[in-house]
Amino acid sequence: MSCTSFSVDLLVVTPDQLRKIDLMLAKACNDDGSVVWTMNFGLQERQNTTVPFADLVKLAVVLKPALHDKAEATALKGLDAGQTSAAFVAGDTASLFKQGQVSKRRAQSDAQDVIASRSNNSPTA
Amino acid sequence: MLQVAKVLDAIPHKVALVALAVLALALPASAQDCSHPKNWDFYSHGDYTVRQVRIESPIDFLHSVARTLDAIKPSLPLQPGDVFSATRASAGRELIHERLAAADNGVEQSFRLLVVIGRIENCNEVGPARQLDLVYQAVTTNYNAYLMHTIEFKRSEIDRPATTAATSNANGSLLVKPFFGYNRTSQLFGGAQLTARIPGGIFNSVGVAASGSPASNTEEIELAGTRTPQSSILSRLEYRLGYSHTDTPAGNNRLKEGKLHAQLFGATVPLGSNNLVLRFGASLEGGNQQTESTAAADSNDSIASSGYGALKGYIGVTASRGNVSFAGSYGVQAGTLGASTSVAFVKHLVDLAATVQFLPKETNTTNFHKPFTVEARVNGGVIQQLGQLPVAERFFGGNASQDFIAGDSWNIRSGPFIRSIPQNRLNGFATNGPIGGTSFYSVNLTLARPVWGLPIIPKEMAQDPDFLPAVDAAEATARQALIATRKNNLPAFKQFIDHLAPLKAELKQLDGFLKGLPSNISEDISDAAADVQDDLAITNQVLNQNQSALPSKLDGFLKVDRSTITKLIEHLDTLKDALDAGHLGDLANQAKSIRESIATQQTILVAELNRIDFSEATRLADKDMRQINSVLKTFLHELNLVSISPVGIFDVARIWPDQFGTRFGIGGGVRLSLVNFNVTLGYAVNPNPRVQEGRGAFFFSMDVTDLFR
Numbered sequence: 001m002s003c004t005s006f007s008v009d010l011l012v013v014t015p016d017q018l019r020k021i022d023l024m025l026a027k028a029c030n031d032d033g034s035v036v037w038t039m040n041f042g043l044q045e046r047q048n049t050t051v052p053f054a055d056l057v058k059l060a061v062v063l064k065p066a067l068h069d070k071a072e073a074t075a076l077k078g079l080d081a082g083q084t085s086a087a088f089v090a091g092d093t094a095s096l097f098k099q100g101q102v103s104k105r106r107a108q109s110d111a112q113d114v115i116a117s118r119s120n121n122s123p124t125a
Numbered sequence: 126m127l128q129v130a131k132v133l134d135a136i137p138h139k140v141a142l143v144a145l146a147v148l149a150l151a152l153p154a155s156a157q158d159c160s161h162p163k164n165w166d167f168y169s170h171g172d173y174t175v176r177q178v179r180i181e182s183p184i185d186f187l188h189s190v191a192r193t194l195d196a197i198k199p200s201l202p203l204q205p206g207d208v209f210s211a212t213r214a215s216a217g218r219e220l221i222h223e224r225l226a227a228a229d230n231g232v233e234q235s236f237r238l239l240v241v242i243g244r245i246e247n248c249n250e251v252g253p254a255r256q257l258d259l260v261y262q263a264v265t266t267n268y269n270a271y272l273m274h275t276i277e278f279k280r281s282e283i284d285r286p287a288t289t290a291a292t293s294n295a296n297g298s299l300l301v302k303p304f305f306g307y308n309r310t311s312q313l314f315g316g317a318q319l320t321a322r323i324p325g326g327i328f329n330s331v332g333v334a335a336s337g338s339p340a341s342n343t344e345e346i347e348l349a350g351t352r353t354p355q356s357s358i359l360s361r362l363e364y365r366l367g368y369s370h371t372d373t374p375a376g377n378n379r380l381k382e383g384k385l386h387a388q389l390f391g392a393t394v395p396l397g398s399n400n401l402v403l404r405f406g407a408s409l410e411g412g413n414q415q416t417e418s419t420a421a422a423d424s425n426d427s428i429a430s431s432g433y434g435a436l437k438g439y440i441g442v443t444a445s446r447g448n449v450s451f452a453g454s455y456g457v458q459a460g461t462l463g464a465s466t467s468v469a470f471v472k473h474l475v476d477l478a479a480t481v482q483f484l485p486k487e488t489n490t491t492n493f494h495k496p497f498t499v500e501a502r503v504n505g506g507v508i509q510q511l512g513q514l515p516v517a518e519r520f521f522g523g524n525a526s527q528d529f530i531a532g533d534s535w536n537i538r539s540g541p542f543i544r545s546i547p548q549n550r551l552n553g554f555a556t557n558g559p560i561g562g563t564s565f566y567s568v569n570l571t572l573a574r575p576v577w578g579l580p581i582i583p584k585e586m587a588q589d590p591d592f593l594p595a596v597d598a599a600e601a602t603a604r605q606a607l608i609a610t611r612k613n614n615l616p617a618f619k620q621f622i623d624h625l626a627p628l629k630a631e632l633k634q635l636d637g638f639l640k641g642l643p644s645n646i647s648e649d650i651s652d653a654a655a656d657v658q659d660d661l662a663i664t665n666q667v668l669n670q671n672q673s674a675l676p677s678k679l680d681g682f683l684k685v686d687r688s689t690i691t692k693l694i695e696h697l698d699t700l701k702d703a704l705d706a707g708h709l710g711d712l713a714n715q716a717k718s719i720r721e722s723i724a725t726q727q728t729i730l731v732a733e734l735n736r737i738d739f740s741e742a743t744r745l746a747d748k749d750m751r752q753i754n755s756v757l758k759t760f761l762h763e764l765n766l767v768s769i770s771p772v773g774i775f776d777v778a779r780i781w782p783d784q785f786g787t788r789f790g791i792g793g794g795v796r797l798s799l800v801n802f803n804v805t806l807g808y809a810v811n812p813n814p815r816v817q818e819g820r821g822a823f824f825f826s827m828d829v830t831d832l833f834r
Contacts (some may be wrong), residue, residue, distance in 0.1 A: 010599035021777035033166035078601030085680035
């Protein structure tokens with residue numbers, strides 16, 4: 001499979017300076033020719049501009065385009081509305097996992113389900 | 126003069142960089158091609174060694190970027206002599222990305238695009254010693270919120286990259302830079318600028334600059350400080366304390382000045398959809414001024430030499446929309462003849478500048494970009510005489526811009542600018558003597574379009590079929606995240622949250638049900654109950670923690686295929702089946718009943734959610750995205766690493782009193798642009814030369830294009 005490795009990272013702070021969004025998409029190549037897409041999604045918020053940002057969502061998801069069309073569509077078209085909302089929920093799950101309140105399996109499952117939440121009506125790859 | 130000298134310090138570095146870029150362009154002709162440049166696995170079978178590893182960046186002339194890249198190189202998984210591996214090469218790309226992103230931590234920035242791409246080249250694919258080069262290319266933007274929207278930062282960043290970057294995130298200590306230049310009035314001049322950082326003090330830096338020529342000399346020392354207030358309105362505060370001395374010819378006259386200045390300057394964050402930045406400042410100055418035209422001064426109610434005191438105030442705005450950027454400034458100066466409160470004159474200045482770029486539709490994204498740029502500037506001034514007017518405070522014009530404010534954070538022209546007449550000679554031969562004027566205006570028009578260049582996004586990067594879609598994907602995701610967070614403030618969603626009460630009641634009943642399960646249950650029942658317990662923990666977290674963010678989570682919680690509630694329902698089905706299998710029929714029925722109630726609530730709530738109009742959230746998010754789209758568009762479709770453009774100019778200037786009237790300048794030249802830093806050299810014809818004037822003048826300028834309109 002054709003592969004060169006690259007990454008794109010977009011960080012945006014909203015004009016009111018209260019939210020910071022950071023999305024990183026990375027493509028890695030393996031010696032066996034396989035390709036791995038990774039997505040890191042972070043959202044930080046603060047109540048006013050005099051306090052530092054605090055993590056609201058911090059999520060790392062490995063996308064496997066060979067296994068799922070939605071993964072490749074996500075990598076090439078971005079998260080759709082449902083996936084974005086699912087990412088916020090997955091952020092809560094990740095937080096609960098850190099506190100020992102849900103299993104690691106569940107935290108991983110919710111992260112992968114961000115991709116599965118893509119609407120069939122959203123753009124395809 | 127000092128301002129001109131200050132920007133000149135960048136020349137040697139830029140020229141060297143451009144020379145290297147041109148050299149680099151010529152080199153690939155001798156390079157060996159790779160038969161499978163896009164298939165790294167082809168070279169990952171253990172038979173290729175890495176000849177060299179390079180990290181390149183279009184902006185590695187910025188000191189902080191260059192230093193970061195140099196520090197990364199020894200840590201890369203693949204080093205010269207290693208066997209090539211696609212996996213390890215990818216890990217290197219990941220390391221570079223992490224380090225560059227980390228270098229920006231702690232820097233206030235409203236936007237950052239960071240792209241790192243790896244490529245292989247110069248493959249030797251025959252013989253036993255097979256080799257290749259591994260090259261990583263990184264493109265990053267690390268401008269902070271205020272600096273993105275004003276012309277002056279980019280000038281500072283590019284003129285003196287090391288010192289500017291140091292104010293944000295570097296540990297620079299001492300910087301010495303030689304510079305040189307030429308204009309017909311000052312002749313060939315040279316000098317040096319020394320800047321030292323002062324960590325932890327009120328002032329951030331101290332700078333000393335001096336330059337000299339057979340005709341002129343300039344010296345300056347300045348303490349400067351910057352603060353970033355934690356305010357939603359004020360973005361930046363700057364303050365300066367300095368002394369400067371200048372001695373410059375003005376026709377048959379000389380202008381000499383020595384003065385102390387103390388300044389305060391502030392700017393707001395970008396406001397509104399046009400990224401409007403308001404700026405304001407004040408400067409208190411005192412010293413002395415001398416000229417050599419005593420007789421002419423006496424006959425014009427002026428004074429050739431005197432003490433000097435001034436209080437200056439200035440206010441301005443910069444704004445941008447689409448391909449147009451605008452800056453407007455007004456300055457007022459109340460001046461005295463020394464340490465006195467008796468105001469001798471009041472000077473008023475207006476300076477308006479606009480830049481428009483027209484972008485032709487591009488058919489090949491790997492070519493350099495060819496924006497047609499129109500730059501227009503109009504400025505004028507008038508002096509109200511209340512007493513004797515120092516000659517050095519009168520208006521002198523020519524092909525060197527004079528700044529109203531000492532220092533370099535804000536550029537307001539304080540005299541007429543016309544490129545066909547040498548510095549300070551606009552009315553240098555007027556019948557009332559070479560003593561300048563008391564009012565003026567000038568209009569300057571510059572047109573340019575590149576005819577050669579290299580795009581800032583390298584060809585290899587732009588040609589990668591995944592690169593542009595990945596940038597689009599990041600942009601689309603940012604928009605969706607903004608829409609989601611904007612939903613949090615819509616009243617309709619706050620009302621919807623009240624309607625979650627029945628669902629919460631069902632979840633509370635479920636919690637009681639789980640707690641009531643017997644302890645001696647099978648492993649299957651226990652596992653299924655654990656999954657439901659996880660669901661409950663997540664639903665409680667979503668519904669009860671940080672309720673202000675709940676609207677952004679509702680789709681993922683209720684609506685999408687793999688929503689939290691859908692998974693809960695599935696896990697309740699599994700639990701019911703496990704309870705049935707364990708011959709616990711009553712408990713299974715209870716689980717089924719709760720499951721059906723929750724499913725009913727989900728159906729009702731999803732239907733209600735679908736009816737909510739969130740177009741206002743979309744509108745606000747799209748407004749937020751304008752700035753992001755503008756920056757992305759600039760990087761992808763406008764910005765060249767280096768370009769050469771023919772330039773056309775047209776100037777009009779008038780100064781009063783001057784019996785020769787309105788003067789013109791028409792000419793052309795060539796502009797060398799390095800990213801957004803422009804060096805323009807040309808000749809402007811004086812179409813109607815007056816007595817003792819030449820046919821025109823060479824002009825030389827350095828300025829910065831406002832990239833992120």
